[in-house]
Structure formats: structure tokens, C-alpha cells
Amino acid sequence: GAVVSQHPSWVICKSGTSVKIECRSLDFQATTMFWYRQFPKQSLMLMATSNEGSKATYEQGVEKDKFLINHASLTLSTLTVTSAHPEDSSFYICSAASGSYEQYFGPGTRLTVT
Amino acid sequence: GQSLEQPSEVTAVEGAIVQINCTYQTSGFYGLSWYQQHDGGAPTFLSYNGLDGLEETGRFSSFLSRSDSYGYLLLQELQMKDSASYFCASTHPNQGGKLIFGQGTELSVKP
Numbered sequence: 723g724a725v726v727s728q729h730p731s732w733v734i735c736k737s738g739t740s741v742k743i744e745c746r747s748l749d750f751q752a753t754t755m756f757w758y759r760q761f762p763k764q765s766l767m768l769m770a771t772s773n774e775g776s777k778a779t780y781e782q783g784v785e786k787d788k789f790l791i792n793h794a795s796l797t798l799s800t801l802t803v804t805s806a807h808p809e810d811s812s813f814y815i816c817s818a819a820s821g822s823y824e825q826y827f828g829p830g831t832r833l834t835v836t
Numbered sequence: 837g838q839s840l841e842q843p844s845e846v847t848a849v850e851g852a853i854v855q856i857n858c859t860y861q862t863s864g865f866y867g868l869s870w871y872q873q874h875d876g877g878a879p880t881f882l883s884y885n886g887l888d889g890l891e892e893t894g895r896f897s898s899f900l901s902r903s904d905s906y907g908y909l910l911l912q913e914l915q916m917k918d919s920a921s922y923f924c925a926s927t928h929p930n931q932g933g934k935l936i937f938g939q940g941t942e943l944s945v946k947p
Contacts, residue, residue: 764939
């Protein structure tokens, strides 16, 4: 149990375009979903926390207008990187929680902006 | 600020025991979690300490001392497949349940 999927697993886009990444909890209802960014050989940096039906809470320094988060249901959250630039290239990982301390992570999406 | 310090790299041989330390300075700290991440993969949950003391889960154990703001992950009977990055993370239920991760320790297990 506790499976989280992400789609796509990798994406290449041109500078200036927008990319949407989906995060789904497949076998449980997630009260909260989290979005992280990870550069090679570095730690996971929390970008935002989202709860179903409410606005996401962004961490300091994360541009909310650039990284749009929508949490439409208890099983789906989306992250849209708007007007992507090469510096946005990274590994984006979501996680889902259902009230306990444990978070279940998706397999990640590797974004490359050319 | 919020910070969790870990050694960046640890090397050990198969069958050995290794300890990965984590010292933290975080506000609103509730407990300490440990996650494993293989290269290019998703982090997977290993252990959680909500109270001081030792938690044992198979070959992995984790320890927490709140008075020392310190914890560690102990891996016994190391196997080649244990080569991965290990992250400690502080849990913050009063901040939406978010995790704040340490910088990670890359463990290399040699034959």
C-alpha cells in the first residue's frame, strides 16, 4: 500500500514554455501533499505544502507565481512550472501524507529546460 | 534558522556496522525521521523517533536524544544494496506536517 505516482517521469521543454507535473496517491487519500526540488548530489528542498481545496503554503524564497500548485482532490496534486528557464531544470519530487509522520514519495520527475 | 547536519560521505565494508549521525537545530521540532534514497529514485521511509531512545527495525536502528539535539541511524550487517544516500529529517506537525531534510550522507559499501 501507500503508493504515490508522478507523471511524467521525465520531460524536456523549451525555455519560456510551461510544464505540468501530476502527483497521485493511488491507494489512499492524502490529506496533505508536498512538493520538493532536488539538485544532483543535494538534499530535498521543500517548495510547498498543499491541502485539498485550499491554497498551497510556499516556503520562503519559492515564487508562487512561477510554481503553481493545485490540489484538486484527496488523490491529486499538480505542479506547473510556468515560463520555464534552464535554471529550473531539476528533479521534482512529490510526497503524500495521510495524517501520520510518514510521507510517501513519488518516483520524481526530471525536468530539463533547453 | 533550521538546520540538520550530517556527514557528507561514509564508506564501510560488507558485513560491517555503520552509524550516521545527525545534529539538528530546528524550531517546532517534533521527531526525527530517516529516509533512504538510491540514485535517481524516490526516498523511502526507514525509521522514526518521536521519543528519546532507540527504535529497532530489522537491520536498521535509530536513536534520538532531544537534550543533545542529536540522533543517529545504525545500519548492521551491511550489504552492497545499502549503498545509497541517507537523510535525517525533522518532522513539524504544527507546520502542516512538513519535513525539513538534512544534507544527506552518501554511504558506499565495499566488498
